[in-house]
Amino acid sequence: MREIKFRAWDGKRYTTDFFITSEGTVFKPHYDRNAEIVSDFTIEQFTGLHDKNGKEIYEGDLIKYGSDAPLEVIYRESCFCYNQKSRYISRLQIFDNINKIEVIGNIHENPELLEVAK
Numbered sequence: 001m002r003e004i005k006f007r008a009w010d011g012k013r014y015t016t017d018f019f020i021t022s023e024g025t026v027f028k029p030h031y032d033r034n035a036e037i038v039s040d041f042t043i044e045q046f047t048g049l050h051d052k053n054g055k056e057i058y059e060g061d062l063i064k065y066g067s068d069a070p071l072e073v074i075y076r077e078s079c080f081c082y083n084q085k086s087r088y089i090s091r092l093q094i095f096d097n098i099n100k101i102e103v104i105g106n107i108h109e110n111p112e113l114l115e116v117a118k
Helices: 091-095 112-117
Strands: 006-009 026-029 035-038 042-050 056-058 061-065 071-076 079-084 087-090 101-106
Touching (some): 056 061, 056 101
Antiparallel strands (some): 006 042, 026 035, 042 056, 061 071, 061 101, 071 079, 079 087
């Protein structure tokens, strides 16, 4: 069974210190039993896969696959895939060769990597 995990980008850094209500409200908990509502988090889900170095792969990550330009991991039409110049390649096509994939950054902290790919 795949482990279901999320991370959130708060505009400055990633965190896992948050929770989401069934209505979709995101809270950043404080340990005094109060919580701060946060509306500007970007929530990204764990794919359930690890790269060749054992690093968890999340949507929003930028991966290197062989000699290809960096690729963005996305969630589209109920599956994880990567975006290659607006051509969406399914998880089965790329992630079957997981031992060749390396996470090299993410879209928030390393947007310049995608600029190189254009």
